Amino acid sequence: MRAERAQIAVVGAGPAGIAAAVAARSCGAQVLLLDDNPDVGGQVWRRVQSGAAGGWRERVKQSGAEIRSGVTVFDAARIGGRVLLRCESAAGARVIDAERVVLATGARELFLPFPGWTLPGVFGVGGLQALVKNGLDVRGKRIVVGGSGPLLLAVAAYLSERGAKIELIAEQAEKSRMLGFAGAMVRQPGKIWQGAKLRASIIDVEYRFGAWIAEARGDDRVRQAVMNDGRVIEVDAIACGYGLVGNTQLAQVVGADVVHQASAKGKDSRDGKSQKRTDLSTGVSYGRVVVDDVMRTSVEGVLCAGEPLGIGGVETSLVEGTMAGYTAASRDDLARGLIPRRRRERAFAEALERAFALREDVLCLARPETIVCRCEDVTMARIAACDHWRGAKLLTRCGMGPCQGRVCGAAVEAMMGWAVRDVRPPVFPVSMNALAATGGATEAE
């Protein structure tokens, strides 16, 4: 297959990717924007037309960037001074040969296993929101929203607007931890993911700190949520999520440096026989792509912006995307001008992360018989018997199923304190035909 040439290819059309495309176009560069969803917007702006979302959508559409939706990038490689992206879409397979690539691949949810989480009716918070955006009817449904972070509020508000009856929002973090954070919110009120507005629309809902879902009970589907204090709530659904994890797979496959820290104490957890449950109560940070001050990764020609650098939210993604777009278009000078803004956004994101750091209790909810890896039916007991991620994979096949650890990998990293870093292509499942068609291309016409 002949590769298609591009000057700048942006992977991911969430806020970071959109901003990158717009910035690079504003410098006159040619831009190809790739995303696996049917439309631009990423996670937060999916099917949202109003406000900032609408503005950026319009801007990118007017920018002259070529937008290709429904395209999955499953492999990336640096060959002969250029970056090859291997892609699949309904129309077939393609190889894109770009001078520079911006990885703006966003984040996915962290889901921590607890007894009963595999029952039908238990969803990830973002997962349930996406289903409702795609038409799932939740009118009159009794839902407990649990886990951690501002996303709980955003989703609870969204569900309640759609007619769901939110029984409780359970935030695992202690209220005392919010104090410093609340200060930050007062200074920058628009910040906490539309926080102020959200609180208003769910003003009557009980929002409890230091609370979490200890168990889901039911027969053929979930019927009850059992809280950590023993309270039992009758439900039709549970939405649970413990924050976000950056999608660093593509960056790892292309060879970019990623740091792993299993605990905020700064202890680097290497694959080894060493630590089991380390002290994680101060927070877990997953792999983060390393960039310089203008978003360049350790691989020449590959830039990165947004959540893969550490969870930062929309504003951070927008600034970093803009910077990456400028740098990709060789206008590092413009990118540099945004360094102070980025620093402020990141400082806020870090405060957020500290405030919502996961407590030990929620990392220990799984019982020995609780399934951790759904693809391969691996229980907590079998994982706990292992010494490190690679050993667990080999001996239990945890993370070896169709999701390739995208779900259980982060959970295991959180629960066991292991670094999970063995990404191999394809980073998403892909047809044999696409692999065969794109494998031969090593240079453009």
Next chain:
Amino acid sequence: MSTKFDAIVIGLGIVGCSCAWALSRRGLRVLAVGDAPIGGGATAAGMGHVAIMDDSEAQFRLTARSAELWMELRDELPPEAAVDYCGTLWIAADEEELNAAKGKHAFYQKRGVRTEVLDEQSIAEAEPNLRSGLAGGLRIIDDSIVYPPVVCEWMLKEVSRRGGAVKFAHVTSATRTQVWLGDGEMLNAGVVVLAGGDISAKLCGWLPVRPRKGHLVITDRYPGFCRHELVELGYLKNAHSHATESVAFNLQPRPTGQMLLGSSRQYGVEHAEVEARMVAWVIERAKLYMPRIGSLRVVRAWTGFRAATPDSLPIIGGRDGVDEPVMATGHEGLGLTTSLGTAELIASILTGARTTLDAAAYSASRDFGGHGGH
């Protein structure tokens, strides 16, 4: 480590684990040492096909004896070892290959291995997703598949239960009775066995063992898409030619409904990276036999290194008068199969236990035709 061990085995792949296990079953206190996780190395990368092969009398004896030992072990292994007697189907594309299949059939029959020749129609019935118009094939009825890392773990648990131990460390040098570890520690034992797979020559430089890279891909779940371990007869030419690069169609149904597709062979490549070009080649080859495979989804690709020898036979045993470990290496693409036979032979050499295998054929002192040796 104050305990004195009767034997130290270097390498926690299937060959090292089998040797440690076989020795401990014969009463030795064994220390197994390795620098990778249990069942890591080539063992983690391989396909797990237990195949009785006829390419030489020596290879036949070792694989057939090993297959017997796998059969005996079958009920002892934990369910996660995923043993499945799915049989092998060697595919004959044309009349010439079908004749070869018939020749093999005669060979196996004479030696008591259950096989069956399939014609065009019966191979189509046996494997509906093969393309039509294939000449036929040969079914090896008692070939099986297994998930090797779990077997390794089970074996080492048995070793520990019998007073042995497992240690995670890199070995920097070794003699017949001593081993030095990366941190400077020195360990003594009655005997040292080297089962270091493709990198064994790093400890014993004369070993004519070269890494031979292979690529595999695994699919999502498609239960029933294929029923036997499928191998093209052309595979034999590939495995034995020492061309720098080759690919042969080899497909394995996993008990989960997933399938493993292989495989490539490459000399002279040191990095373990998945090469898109090789993956594409493996898939193109498969499509020649199973056109419909193209639409199946791949969840992952990976690579591993076989320990290749000039005569395609493993190196088992010690050289007289040389102060170096006893060897258990060079198993190329059959080390999962032949691990149990290898271990039986090692135990026989070291403890005098009985075996029907003839040590001379796999001896470290054999003539490698100018490669290695003295």
